[in-house]
Amino acid sequence: MKNIKVIAFDADDTLWVNEPYFREAEEKFCGLLEDFIPHHTVDQELFKTEIKNLPLYGYGIKGFMLSMIETILRVSENTADIKLVEKAIQIGQEMLQKPIELLEGVEDLLKKLNGDYKLVLATKGDLMDQERKLIKSGLEKHFHHIEIMSDKKVSDFQKLLKHLDCLPENFMMIGNSLKSDILPVLEMGGTAIHVPYHITWIHEEVSHTIVHPNFYQVKNLGDIYELLVK
Protein backbone atom coordinates (compact mmCIF):
# COMPACT_ATOMS: atom_id res chain seq x y z
CA MET A 1 0.00 0.00 0.00
CA LYS A 2 2.69 2.47 -1.01
CA ASN A 3 0.21 5.02 -2.34
CA ILE A 4 -1.27 5.80 1.09
CA LYS A 5 -0.25 9.23 2.41
CA VAL A 6 -3.07 10.20 4.77
CA ILE A 7 -4.51 7.82 7.35
CA ALA A 8 -7.70 8.84 9.11
CA PHE A 9 -8.88 7.17 12.30
CA ASP A 10 -12.37 6.96 13.66
CA ALA A 11 -12.38 7.59 17.41
CA ASP A 12 -15.28 5.98 19.30
CA ASP A 13 -14.74 2.22 19.57
CA THR A 14 -11.71 2.45 17.28
CA LEU A 15 -9.30 4.34 19.54
CA TRP A 16 -11.26 4.25 22.78
CA VAL A 17 -14.24 2.56 24.44
CA ASN A 18 -17.58 4.25 23.73
CA GLU A 19 -20.51 2.01 22.82
CA PRO A 20 -20.34 -0.01 26.07
CA TYR A 21 -20.97 3.26 27.94
CA PHE A 22 -24.10 3.81 25.86
CA ARG A 23 -25.22 0.22 26.54
CA GLU A 24 -24.64 0.68 30.24
CA ALA A 25 -26.66 3.92 30.15
CA GLU A 26 -29.46 2.26 28.17
CA GLU A 27 -29.57 -0.56 30.67
CA LYS A 28 -29.98 1.91 33.53
CA PHE A 29 -32.58 3.81 31.53
CA CYS A 30 -34.62 0.64 30.84
CA GLY A 31 -34.89 0.15 34.58
CA LEU A 32 -36.53 3.57 34.96
CA LEU A 33 -39.53 2.70 32.81
CA GLU A 34 -40.31 -0.81 34.05
CA ASP A 35 -43.54 0.45 35.64
CA PHE A 36 -44.87 1.32 32.19
CA ILE A 37 -43.55 -1.22 29.67
CA PRO A 38 -41.44 -4.39 29.85
CA HIS A 39 -37.73 -3.79 30.42
CA HIS A 40 -36.61 -5.13 27.02
CA THR A 41 -39.01 -2.97 25.01
CA VAL A 42 -37.79 0.31 26.52
CA ASP A 43 -34.68 -0.04 24.38
CA GLN A 44 -36.75 -0.18 21.21
CA GLU A 45 -38.79 2.86 22.24
CA LEU A 46 -35.63 4.80 22.97
CA PHE A 47 -34.15 3.80 19.61
CA LYS A 48 -37.32 5.01 17.87
CA THR A 49 -37.01 8.40 19.55
CA GLU A 50 -33.30 8.61 18.71
CA ILE A 51 -33.84 7.90 15.03
CA LYS A 52 -36.69 10.41 14.84
CA ASN A 53 -34.49 13.07 16.42
CA LEU A 54 -31.27 12.29 14.55
CA PRO A 55 -31.84 14.90 11.78
CA LEU A 56 -32.52 17.52 14.45
CA TYR A 57 -29.95 16.63 17.12
CA GLY A 58 -27.21 14.76 15.28
CA TYR A 59 -24.98 12.25 17.08
CA GLY A 60 -23.78 12.55 20.65
CA ILE A 61 -24.68 12.34 24.29
CA LYS A 62 -26.75 15.55 24.56
CA GLY A 63 -29.11 14.33 21.86
CA PHE A 64 -29.20 10.94 23.59
CA MET A 65 -30.19 12.65 26.85
CA LEU A 66 -32.98 14.60 25.19
CA SER A 67 -34.22 11.39 23.54
CA MET A 68 -34.23 9.55 26.87
CA ILE A 69 -36.38 12.33 28.35
CA GLU A 70 -38.74 12.37 25.38
CA THR A 71 -39.11 8.59 25.66
CA ILE A 72 -40.11 8.90 29.32
CA LEU A 73 -42.83 11.37 28.32
CA ARG A 74 -44.16 9.27 25.44
CA VAL A 75 -44.02 5.84 27.05
CA SER A 76 -45.66 7.05 30.25
CA GLU A 77 -48.09 9.29 28.37
CA ASN A 78 -46.94 12.16 30.57
CA THR A 79 -47.79 10.31 33.77
CA ALA A 80 -44.29 9.42 34.95
CA ASP A 81 -42.87 10.93 38.11
CA ILE A 82 -40.73 13.93 37.13
CA LYS A 83 -37.89 12.39 39.15
CA LEU A 84 -37.36 9.96 36.26
CA VAL A 85 -36.37 12.95 34.15
CA GLU A 86 -33.84 13.90 36.79
CA LYS A 87 -32.44 10.36 36.71
CA ALA A 88 -32.13 10.46 32.91
CA ILE A 89 -30.17 13.71 33.19
CA GLN A 90 -27.90 12.09 35.78
CA ILE A 91 -27.29 9.12 33.49
CA GLY A 92 -26.28 11.49 30.67
CA GLN A 93 -24.11 13.73 32.79
CA GLU A 94 -22.26 10.68 34.10
CA MET A 95 -21.63 9.59 30.50
CA LEU A 96 -20.19 13.02 29.73
CA GLN A 97 -17.68 12.62 32.53
CA LYS A 98 -16.52 9.07 31.87
CA PRO A 99 -12.79 8.47 31.78
CA ILE A 100 -11.19 7.59 28.45
CA GLU A 101 -10.16 3.98 28.11
CA LEU A 102 -7.84 3.47 25.16
CA LEU A 103 -8.20 0.27 23.16
CA GLU A 104 -5.26 -2.11 22.99
CA GLY A 105 -2.42 -1.21 20.68
CA VAL A 106 -3.61 2.34 19.91
CA GLU A 107 -0.64 4.32 21.17
CA ASP A 108 1.85 1.85 19.78
CA LEU A 109 0.29 2.01 16.31
CA LEU A 110 0.06 5.80 16.24
CA LYS A 111 3.69 6.12 17.27
CA LYS A 112 4.79 3.69 14.54
CA LEU A 113 2.80 5.46 11.83
CA ASN A 114 3.71 8.99 12.82
CA GLY A 115 6.30 10.50 10.52
CA ASP A 116 5.56 8.14 7.63
CA TYR A 117 1.93 9.23 7.23
CA LYS A 118 -0.19 12.27 7.86
CA LEU A 119 -2.52 11.12 10.63
CA VAL A 120 -6.01 12.51 10.91
CA LEU A 121 -8.78 11.95 13.42
CA ALA A 122 -12.16 11.83 11.68
CA THR A 123 -14.97 11.38 14.11
CA LYS A 124 -18.70 11.86 14.15
CA GLY A 125 -20.50 13.32 17.11
CA ASP A 126 -20.78 16.25 19.38
CA LEU A 127 -18.03 18.86 19.01
CA MET A 128 -17.55 19.65 22.69
CA ASP A 129 -17.74 16.04 23.78
CA GLN A 130 -15.35 14.68 21.17
CA GLU A 131 -12.81 17.42 21.93
CA ARG A 132 -13.09 16.62 25.61
CA LYS A 133 -12.42 12.94 24.92
CA LEU A 134 -9.48 13.68 22.65
CA ILE A 135 -7.81 15.89 25.27
CA LYS A 136 -8.41 13.30 28.00
CA SER A 137 -7.02 10.55 25.76
CA GLY A 138 -3.63 12.24 25.45
CA LEU A 139 -3.58 11.27 21.75
CA GLU A 140 -3.96 14.79 20.32
CA LYS A 141 -0.21 15.14 19.68
CA HIS A 142 -0.22 12.30 17.16
CA PHE A 143 -2.70 13.95 14.81
CA HIS A 144 -1.97 16.49 12.13
CA HIS A 145 -5.63 17.37 11.84
CA ILE A 146 -8.82 16.74 13.80
CA GLU A 147 -12.08 16.65 11.92
CA ILE A 148 -15.28 16.38 13.93
CA MET A 149 -17.97 15.66 11.37
CA SER A 150 -21.72 15.98 11.73
CA ASP A 151 -22.05 12.90 9.51
CA LYS A 152 -19.91 10.42 7.56
CA LYS A 153 -21.50 10.26 4.15
CA VAL A 154 -19.53 10.15 0.89
CA SER A 155 -19.94 13.93 0.49
CA ASP A 156 -18.57 14.50 4.01
CA PHE A 157 -15.43 12.52 3.21
CA GLN A 158 -15.06 14.35 -0.11
CA LYS A 159 -15.12 17.66 1.77
CA LEU A 160 -12.50 16.36 4.20
CA LEU A 161 -10.20 15.27 1.35
CA LYS A 162 -10.58 18.59 -0.44
CA HIS A 163 -9.72 20.30 2.77
CA LEU A 164 -6.65 18.07 3.30
CA ASP A 165 -5.69 18.49 -0.35
CA CYS A 166 -5.54 14.69 -0.67
CA LEU A 167 -6.58 12.39 -3.51
CA PRO A 168 -8.86 9.42 -2.72
CA GLU A 169 -6.16 6.95 -3.79
CA ASN A 170 -3.81 8.41 -1.18
CA PHE A 171 -6.41 8.19 1.60
CA MET A 172 -7.05 5.40 4.06
CA MET A 173 -9.68 5.25 6.75
CA ILE A 174 -9.54 2.97 9.80
CA GLY A 175 -12.65 2.38 11.85
CA ASN A 176 -15.10 0.01 13.50
CA SER A 177 -18.25 1.03 11.63
CA LEU A 178 -18.81 -0.54 8.21
CA LYS A 179 -21.58 1.95 7.53
CA SER A 180 -19.74 5.13 8.49
CA ASP A 181 -16.03 4.43 8.18
CA ILE A 182 -15.79 1.85 5.42
CA LEU A 183 -18.56 1.96 2.78
CA PRO A 184 -18.48 5.73 2.02
CA VAL A 185 -14.67 5.71 1.81
CA LEU A 186 -14.64 2.77 -0.62
CA GLU A 187 -17.33 4.45 -2.72
CA MET A 188 -15.22 7.59 -2.90
CA GLY A 189 -12.22 5.62 -4.16
CA GLY A 190 -10.25 5.41 -0.94
CA THR A 191 -8.91 2.47 1.04
CA ALA A 192 -10.56 1.27 4.24
CA ILE A 193 -9.57 -1.02 7.09
CA HIS A 194 -12.29 -2.41 9.28
CA VAL A 195 -11.40 -3.18 12.89
CA PRO A 196 -14.58 -4.73 14.31
CA TYR A 197 -15.58 -3.89 17.84
CA HIS A 198 -17.57 -6.36 19.90
CA ILE A 199 -20.56 -4.01 20.25
CA THR A 200 -22.05 -1.92 17.46
CA TRP A 201 -25.00 0.47 17.67
CA ILE A 202 -27.84 -1.01 15.62
CA HIS A 203 -27.96 2.17 13.51
CA GLU A 204 -24.38 1.50 12.36
CA GLU A 205 -24.92 -2.11 11.39
CA VAL A 206 -24.52 -3.39 7.83
CA SER A 207 -26.06 -6.71 6.87
CA HIS A 208 -24.26 -7.58 3.63
CA THR A 209 -20.71 -8.80 3.13
CA ILE A 210 -18.24 -6.33 1.65
CA VAL A 211 -16.06 -7.48 -1.21
CA HIS A 212 -13.85 -4.74 -2.61
CA PRO A 213 -10.18 -4.59 -3.69
CA ASN A 214 -9.49 -1.67 -1.32
CA PHE A 215 -11.19 -3.25 1.66
CA TYR A 216 -9.30 -4.89 4.50
CA GLN A 217 -10.34 -6.31 7.81
CA VAL A 218 -8.09 -6.91 10.80
CA LYS A 219 -8.81 -8.28 14.25
CA ASN A 220 -6.73 -5.77 16.17
CA LEU A 221 -5.17 -2.39 15.58
CA GLY A 222 -1.84 -4.12 16.13
CA ASP A 223 -2.26 -5.97 12.82
CA ILE A 224 -2.49 -2.79 10.76
CA TYR A 225 1.18 -1.87 10.71
CA GLU A 226 2.15 -5.15 9.11
CA LEU A 227 -0.58 -4.72 6.51
CA LEU A 228 0.67 -1.26 5.62
CA VAL A 229 4.33 -2.09 5.16
CA LYS A 230 3.54 -5.07 2.93
Next chain:
Amino acid sequence: MKNIKVIAFDADDTLWVNEPYFREAEEKFCGLLEDFIPHHTVDQELFKTEIKNLPLYGYGIKGFMLSMIETILRVSENTADIKLVEKAIQIGQEMLQKPIELLEGVEDLLKKLNGDYKLVLATKGDLMDQERKLIKSGLEKHFHHIEIMSDKKVSDFQKLLKHLDCLPENFMMIGNSLKSDILPVLEMGGTAIHVPYHITWIHEEVSHTIVHPNFYQVKNLGDIYELLVK
Protein backbone atom coordinates in the same frame (compact mmCIF):
# COMPACT_ATOMS: atom_id res chain seq x y z
CA MET B 1 -5.44 47.70 5.99
CA LYS B 2 -3.42 46.27 3.14
CA ASN B 3 -1.92 43.50 5.26
CA ILE B 4 -5.23 41.68 5.77
CA LYS B 5 -5.47 38.42 3.81
CA VAL B 6 -7.94 36.31 5.76
CA ILE B 7 -11.25 37.67 7.06
CA ALA B 8 -13.19 35.53 9.50
CA PHE B 9 -16.84 36.15 10.27
CA ASP B 10 -18.76 35.17 13.34
CA ALA B 11 -22.19 33.79 12.38
CA ASP B 12 -24.88 34.18 15.08
CA ASP B 13 -25.99 37.84 15.28
CA THR B 14 -23.25 38.86 12.87
CA LEU B 15 -24.53 37.21 9.68
CA TRP B 16 -27.96 36.12 10.85
CA VAL B 17 -30.47 36.61 13.66
CA ASN B 18 -29.91 34.32 16.65
CA GLU B 19 -30.10 35.88 20.10
CA PRO B 20 -33.69 37.16 19.65
CA TYR B 21 -34.75 33.51 19.17
CA PHE B 22 -33.13 32.63 22.49
CA ARG B 23 -34.86 35.59 24.16
CA GLU B 24 -38.19 34.54 22.69
CA ALA B 25 -37.62 31.00 23.97
CA GLU B 26 -36.60 32.26 27.42
CA GLU B 27 -39.73 34.39 27.56
CA LYS B 28 -41.89 31.33 26.82
CA PHE B 29 -39.92 29.31 29.34
CA CYS B 30 -40.40 31.92 32.10
CA GLY B 31 -44.14 31.55 31.61
CA LEU B 32 -43.89 27.83 32.39
CA LEU B 33 -42.57 28.34 35.91
CA GLU B 34 -44.77 31.19 37.13
CA ASP B 35 -46.50 28.84 39.58
CA PHE B 36 -43.22 28.41 41.43
CA ILE B 37 -41.24 31.64 41.25
CA PRO B 38 -41.85 35.15 39.87
CA HIS B 39 -41.64 35.40 36.07
CA HIS B 40 -38.55 37.66 36.02
CA THR B 41 -36.48 35.44 38.32
CA VAL B 42 -36.89 32.34 36.13
CA ASP B 43 -34.42 33.90 33.71
CA GLN B 44 -31.77 34.17 36.41
CA GLU B 45 -32.33 30.57 37.50
CA LEU B 46 -32.01 29.39 33.91
CA PHE B 47 -28.81 31.40 33.45
CA LYS B 48 -27.38 29.83 36.61
CA THR B 49 -28.07 26.34 35.23
CA GLU B 50 -26.61 27.25 31.84
CA ILE B 51 -23.35 28.56 33.31
CA LYS B 52 -23.01 25.52 35.55
CA ASN B 53 -23.49 23.22 32.55
CA LEU B 54 -21.35 25.15 30.05
CA PRO B 55 -18.15 23.14 30.67
CA LEU B 56 -20.15 19.94 30.18
CA TYR B 57 -22.50 20.87 27.34
CA GLY B 58 -20.78 23.71 25.50
CA TYR B 59 -22.76 26.26 23.51
CA GLY B 60 -25.88 25.55 21.52
CA ILE B 61 -29.57 24.76 21.62
CA LYS B 62 -29.35 21.15 22.88
CA GLY B 63 -27.47 22.27 25.97
CA PHE B 64 -30.00 25.09 26.38
CA MET B 65 -32.84 22.54 26.25
CA LEU B 66 -31.21 20.34 28.88
CA SER B 67 -30.65 23.38 31.08
CA MET B 68 -34.30 24.43 30.74
CA ILE B 69 -35.36 20.96 31.89
CA GLU B 70 -32.90 20.93 34.78
CA THR B 71 -34.18 24.37 35.86
CA ILE B 72 -37.76 23.05 35.95
CA LEU B 73 -36.63 20.24 38.24
CA ARG B 74 -34.63 22.47 40.56
CA VAL B 75 -37.00 25.42 40.81
CA SER B 76 -40.04 23.19 41.41
CA GLU B 77 -38.08 20.85 43.67
CA ASN B 78 -39.25 17.96 41.50
CA THR B 79 -42.92 18.83 42.00
CA ALA B 80 -43.70 20.33 38.58
CA ASP B 81 -46.10 18.59 36.21
CA ILE B 82 -44.05 16.51 33.79
CA LYS B 83 -45.89 18.26 30.94
CA LEU B 84 -43.67 21.29 31.59
CA VAL B 85 -40.73 19.17 30.48
CA GLU B 86 -42.60 18.36 27.28
CA LYS B 87 -43.18 22.07 26.71
CA ALA B 88 -39.50 22.86 27.23
CA ILE B 89 -38.60 20.22 24.63
CA GLN B 90 -41.10 21.79 22.24
CA ILE B 91 -39.58 25.23 22.77
CA GLY B 92 -36.14 23.84 21.93
CA GLN B 93 -37.23 21.82 18.92
CA GLU B 94 -38.95 24.91 17.50
CA MET B 95 -35.70 26.84 17.91
CA LEU B 96 -33.85 24.12 16.01
CA GLN B 97 -36.22 24.56 13.10
CA LYS B 98 -36.28 28.35 12.86
CA PRO B 99 -35.74 29.87 9.45
CA ILE B 100 -32.54 31.80 8.83
CA GLU B 101 -32.95 35.54 8.68
CA LEU B 102 -29.87 37.24 7.23
CA LEU B 103 -28.84 40.58 8.67
CA GLU B 104 -28.79 43.62 6.41
CA GLY B 105 -25.90 43.96 4.02
CA VAL B 106 -24.46 40.47 4.59
CA GLU B 107 -24.67 39.10 1.06
CA ASP B 108 -23.56 42.34 -0.50
CA LEU B 109 -20.45 42.52 1.71
CA LEU B 110 -19.48 38.89 1.17
CA LYS B 111 -19.77 39.32 -2.60
CA LYS B 112 -17.62 42.45 -2.53
CA LEU B 113 -14.90 40.83 -0.41
CA ASN B 114 -14.82 37.52 -2.21
CA GLY B 115 -11.81 37.22 -4.50
CA ASP B 116 -9.76 39.86 -2.67
CA TYR B 117 -9.70 38.00 0.64
CA LYS B 118 -9.89 34.46 1.90
CA LEU B 119 -13.21 34.37 3.75
CA VAL B 120 -13.70 32.10 6.73
CA LEU B 121 -16.70 31.41 8.93
CA ALA B 122 -15.60 31.04 12.56
CA THR B 123 -18.51 30.25 14.79
CA LYS B 124 -19.06 28.84 18.24
CA GLY B 125 -21.79 26.40 19.00
CA ASP B 126 -23.27 23.08 18.17
CA LEU B 127 -21.81 21.38 15.09
CA MET B 128 -25.04 20.00 13.64
CA ASP B 129 -27.03 23.14 14.33
CA GLN B 130 -24.47 25.56 12.91
CA GLU B 131 -24.08 23.46 9.76
CA ARG B 132 -27.85 23.40 9.36
CA LYS B 133 -28.02 27.19 9.65
CA LEU B 134 -25.18 27.70 7.21
CA ILE B 135 -26.83 25.50 4.59
CA LYS B 136 -30.19 27.22 5.11
CA SER B 137 -28.52 30.63 4.83
CA GLY B 138 -27.25 29.96 1.31
CA LEU B 139 -23.95 31.66 2.28
CA GLU B 140 -21.76 28.54 2.22
CA LYS B 141 -20.45 29.28 -1.28
CA HIS B 142 -18.76 32.50 -0.14
CA PHE B 143 -16.52 30.80 2.39
CA HIS B 144 -13.19 29.15 1.77
CA HIS B 145 -13.30 27.43 5.14
CA ILE B 146 -15.85 26.81 7.87
CA GLU B 147 -14.62 26.45 11.43
CA ILE B 148 -17.12 25.46 14.07
CA MET B 149 -15.32 26.00 17.36
CA SER B 150 -16.20 24.68 20.80
CA ASP B 151 -14.91 27.96 22.23
CA LYS B 152 -13.32 31.24 21.13
CA LYS B 153 -10.38 31.70 23.44
CA VAL B 154 -6.96 32.97 22.30
CA SER B 155 -5.71 29.39 21.98
CA ASP B 156 -8.70 28.46 19.78
CA PHE B 157 -7.91 31.31 17.38
CA GLN B 158 -4.24 30.36 17.38
CA LYS B 159 -5.19 26.84 16.34
CA LEU B 160 -7.41 28.21 13.58
CA LEU B 161 -4.59 30.40 12.25
CA LYS B 162 -2.10 27.55 12.31
CA HIS B 163 -4.60 25.48 10.41
CA LEU B 164 -5.15 28.27 7.85
CA ASP B 165 -1.40 28.86 7.65
CA CYS B 166 -2.03 32.55 8.36
CA LEU B 167 -0.07 35.05 10.47
CA PRO B 168 -1.95 37.11 13.09
CA GLU B 169 -1.09 40.36 11.26
CA ASN B 170 -2.85 39.03 8.16
CA PHE B 171 -5.97 38.00 10.06
CA MET B 172 -9.13 39.98 10.71
CA MET B 173 -12.19 38.89 12.68
CA ILE B 174 -15.63 40.46 12.33
CA GLY B 175 -18.25 39.79 14.97
CA ASN B 176 -20.82 41.06 17.42
CA SER B 177 -19.30 39.70 20.63
CA LEU B 178 -16.53 41.75 22.23
CA LYS B 179 -15.71 38.85 24.52
CA SER B 180 -15.52 36.10 21.88
CA ASP B 181 -14.77 37.78 18.56
CA ILE B 182 -12.76 40.85 19.48
CA LEU B 183 -10.67 40.57 22.67
CA PRO B 184 -8.98 37.19 21.99
CA VAL B 185 -8.15 38.23 18.40
CA LEU B 186 -6.58 41.51 19.52
CA GLU B 187 -4.61 39.67 22.20
CA MET B 188 -3.29 37.28 19.56
CA GLY B 189 -2.09 40.16 17.39
CA GLY B 190 -4.90 40.18 14.85
CA THR B 191 -7.30 42.90 13.75
CA ALA B 192 -10.93 42.94 14.87
CA ILE B 193 -14.06 44.77 13.79
CA HIS B 194 -16.95 44.94 16.19
CA VAL B 195 -20.43 45.16 14.70
CA PRO B 196 -22.70 45.51 17.73
CA TYR B 197 -26.03 43.75 17.73
CA HIS B 198 -28.96 45.14 19.68
CA ILE B 199 -29.17 42.09 21.96
CA THR B 200 -26.22 40.31 23.57
CA TRP B 201 -26.31 37.28 25.84
CA ILE B 202 -25.20 38.39 29.30
CA HIS B 203 -22.40 35.78 29.22
CA GLU B 204 -20.88 37.57 26.19
CA GLU B 205 -20.96 41.06 27.67
CA VAL B 206 -17.83 43.08 28.35
CA SER B 207 -18.00 46.04 30.71
CA HIS B 208 -14.84 47.99 29.89
CA THR B 209 -14.08 50.15 26.87
CA ILE B 210 -11.65 48.75 24.34
CA VAL B 211 -8.84 50.97 23.11
CA HIS B 212 -6.45 49.22 20.75
CA PRO B 213 -4.79 50.22 17.48
CA ASN B 214 -6.19 47.15 15.69
CA PHE B 215 -9.72 47.59 16.99
CA TYR B 216 -12.52 49.04 14.90
CA GLN B 217 -16.21 49.44 15.46
CA VAL B 218 -18.84 49.97 12.78
CA LYS B 219 -22.58 50.37 12.98
CA ASN B 220 -23.43 48.12 10.06
CA LEU B 221 -21.77 45.44 8.00
CA GLY B 222 -22.19 47.81 5.06
CA ASP B 223 -19.56 50.14 6.56
CA ILE B 224 -16.84 47.50 6.59
CA TYR B 225 -15.96 47.57 2.91
CA GLU B 226 -15.08 51.25 3.01
CA LEU B 227 -12.94 50.71 6.09
CA LEU B 228 -11.02 47.93 4.37
CA VAL B 229 -10.19 49.74 1.15
CA LYS B 230 -8.92 52.82 3.03
